[in-house]
Amino acid sequence: MMMIDKLINRIKSTENPTVVGLDPNQDFIPKFIMERVVAKYGWTLKAMGKAILIFNKMIIDEIYDLVPAVKPQIAMYERYGISGLKAYVKTIEYAKKKGLIVIGDIKRSDIASTGQAYSDGHIGRAKVGLSEFEVFKEDFITLNPYLGSDSITPFINDCKSYGKGLFVLAKTSNPNSGEIQDLLIGDVPLYEKVGELISKWGEELIGENGFSEVGAVVGATHPEQAKRLREVMPHTFFLVPGYGAQGGKAEDLAVCFNKDGLGAIVNSSRGIIAAYKKEQYKDKFTEEEFAKASRQAVIDMKNDLRRCL
């Protein structure tokens, strides 16, 4: 089965188009976890890698039955070097074992043979002699489109070969995203031109639910623009960042979805993984119960989204 259909099936079975962003940050990791790893490894990169993995596993244990997917942001792991990236690999393995679909938020991009190297490592196979290895093992990855079609082709080929999916940046959720992405090409903003390319890249990879393996990242903080993109990209599934902490509201997200409630998956990172620090959950959950607070935050987000879709 195509990966986009696996994702859609899980969205249907959980009745929840939410993806939990596993973006661990030292400030989010409860003291009892840090104390445990520091006792063993000191204040080291290795300790952080271990802490991140414990933190992620405890969250995954509480949310795997409620959401279709998780999205680890590789930067948060790469920051800690080899130790952090080991936690990235093990987080992916653990999430997949629990039945979750994993979207690796890697935003990679490079030309021809270099793009192929990224693809080999993340969604394809790395060859050593005649042996082949799955390395990072994400189900989907995010890509940056600035280099054009030949930078995307190696990934598309591996999607075909290995049943994987992509989300390519169209319109990002950050305040300065418009600086380049909103520049007008004639009457059409760049992000829409990029949307057209993404749509074209995905043409040959449309699954049984009518959506392509090649999706688009479309920020929740720009509802008018998301609405327009939804119209011009009917077969493109959206990965929507920016809900919650970045200011995107559920009301604004409705435009990313079709009438049948499909068409997008909405990410929340710190709103869920650091829920125990929020006013709303602080009194109900102790720091030791941080993962239960995350569970409650997922349920509340699900209800918030259902109210508007």
Added chain:
Amino acid sequence: MMMIDKLINRIKSTENPTVVGLDPNQDFIPKFIMERVVAKYGWTLKAMGKAILIFNKMIIDEIYDLVPAVKPQIAMYERYGISGLKAYVKTIEYAKKKGLIVIGDIKRSDIASTGQAYSDGHIGRAKVGLSEFEVFKEDFITLNPYLGSDSITPFINDCKSYGKGLFVLAKTSNPNSGEIQDLLIGDVPLYEKVGELISKWGEELIGENGFSEVGAVVGATHPEQAKRLREVMPHTFFLVPGYGAQGGKAEDLAVCFNKDGLGAIVNSSRGIIAAYKKEQYKDKFTEEEFAKASRQAVIDMKNDLRRCL
């Protein structure tokens, strides 16, 4: 001293504006190296990581006195996961010990706190409690501009704090680079608009040679466009890929330089690291002498560039 000045000083002392792209690929690694690592580790990712490091060290030993810098392309290491990334880290450490400046070709890009995480790991410091760590330790890194100013700010701040430099993609060397980068904003192509942004991002970081810590990637395969960018970005140093294997000729590169011969550094990857496989060097060097072929290729490239500059 600012990193861009260290680079320029080394370009002056070596009289060579060449950067050697350390983009190891299984096809480039001589059999005697593969046999040695496979005997110990089998056909594994670990074996590849070890082979890459041996290969890189042997090349560095032959070229460190001739060139100012090396540019490892992280994708070629990331492909092999943790084992490959360990080789990336050790390659950087070894090159720096030999006095080379290291440009990490990582083309990362992400928003605010995520951009900061990449910056912490590559050019800044990763914090664990009150301890701080230098992780990947590159001197320069490459970045993708598509997300706009706030995605670049964390890196610029770390350049200020830690004396590091950046090369941001303006115009890449691949065949489809124009698909997005050449789109016209009014009369001005996007890559030039991006060039203006890069120039602005670097304004506060201009060193004693008149160039900024914030440089630009400008492909050698587009001389007309490079010429125009050289005019509109007088304080921006260029990292120029595409020479040699990708078709960029020395004649075409002159436009990237100022009259004093400064202004750019030209990358060659497989033309140097896989020189022993080229017709030109095959008869003069055995596979065991591959690193000596690389040395000769560096000398030949230096002469080729000097002929035209």
